[in-house]
Amino acid sequence: MASRPDKKKDRFAGLFLWANGKVKAPGSASADMAIRFEKAFGVKADTLMRMQSAYEMAQARAHEDEIRVTRLVAA
Structure with missing residues (x-):
């Protein structure tokens, strides 16, 4: 039997993400x-x-092609 997501936990987690923002x-x-x-x-x-960390990474990944960085190489 597949495990069911805990809807109450999901609701509070969503509230946390919103409030934290x-x-x-x-x-x-x-x-x-x-x-x-x-x-x-x-x-x-x-x-x-x-x-929260996963959410922030997803937000950053959504526009990672806009992030420009010059790669450093050891001398």
């Missing part, structure tokens, strides 16, 4: 918010942080 504070605001969500909703902070 609204916070403009530098540093550990994301980690602090993840711990708050963990305490409030029971979704592990580590899971939320992995989801």
